[in-house]
Amino acid sequence: MDIKPIRTEADYQAALREVESLMTAEFGTPEGDRLDVLATLVEAYEAKHFPMEVADPVEAIKFQMDQRGLTVKDLEPMIGRSNRVFEVLNRIRPLTLPMIWRLHKGLGIPAEALIQPPKRTAAV
Incomplete structure (x- = not known):
């Protein structure tokens, strides 16, 4: 298989090119196995060099509301009465x-995102 660790930006770019070329590989084939291993290496490199910040809980809720077309009423079973939902969202x-x-x-919504303290908005 001859796969090596991704240590530099050049290694990373080369791995991305190879992953792209293997995207149509069948599961369980040598090419599919190579894609699986390379994807794992790329993911590890990205996690180390491009860490993602955990989302703000209120923004995560608003994002899900937007994506799913939810209203405040839809959140009541999870948060409480509408006034409580508005208090959380504000x-x-x-x-x-x-x-x-x-x-x-x-x-x-990932629990890690929801347990973060919400970002404070500037007082107006």
């Missing part, structure tokens, strides 16, 4: 552990 009230659990289960 950063007045923090999420509680039960809210976090229900949002994670109901919307698939």
Whole structure:
């Protein structure tokens, strides 16, 4: 198979080119196995060199609302009455552990994102 670690930007770019060329490889074939190993190496390199910041919990909720076409009423089973939902979305009230659990289960938002303290907005 002759695969080597990705240590430099040049190694990374070469691995990306090879991954792209293998994108149509069948699972279980030598090419598919090579794609699987290269993708794992690329993912590890990217995690180390291009870390992703965990999303702000309120922004994560708003993103899911936008993506799914949800309204405040749709969030009531997960957060509480509409006034409570508005308080959370306006950063007045923090999420509680039960809210976090229900949002994670109901919307698939990673728990890591929901347990982060929300970013404060500037006072107007």
